[in-house]
Amino acid sequence: MSDESGLRADAQRNRERILVAAEELFLERGAGVALEEVAKRAKVGIGTLYRRFPTREELLAATSNGRFLSVAEASRARDADHDPNAAMRAYLEELSMNTSTYQSLAASLGMVIECGTPGCNAITAEGNRLLRRAQEAGMIRREVTFADLIYVVSAISIALDKDGPTKTRVAHLVDLFLNGISVR
Secondary structure (H helix, E strand, C coil): CCCCCCCCHHHHHHHHHHHHHHHHHHHHHCCCCCHHHHHHHHCCCHHHHHHHCCCHHHHHHHHHHHHHHHHHHHHHHHHHHCCHHHHHHHHHHHHHHHHCCCCCCHHHHHHHHHHCCHHHHHHHHHHHHHHHHHHHCCCECCCCCHHHHHHHHHHHHHHHHCCCCCHHHHHHHHHHHHHHHECC
16 A cells, blocks of 8 residues: 555645545445445545555555554553464454444455555564464464464454354354364
């Protein structure tokens, strides 16, 4: 994702209107809403939307940026109070809950986090850090990758799309996964 700080004032206003409209529509109807509807609600042309956000995943990454930054920040803040396994569990639960913010976001999470926003970079770096820490402590098998974590977060979030996420259900599903990848 390119640096948007050098935009002209009108271009920056358009970008902000697109983000507000996208957030509203994604919350109302899910991540699969037509981008033409986003442009219409933002009162910009579809070309303007695509100039700012060439793909749906880039728009999703931009609207999720703050939530992803918060997940990574909260994970780092609680790090000293948790052993590696508990830290991984808390990170996966929080990321799963945040991935469930927009219905159908989970299906494209892997592509969304590759968009390079500060939030995407932060959750990737934090997930990799936690994974290495748990592997070095002998708590998680060495062959587990960050991509595996994202697949599981996606699967958990997809499973929750129908009924909405509950902390108890997310915790149960994360626990099942961590039991499966733990070193015994």
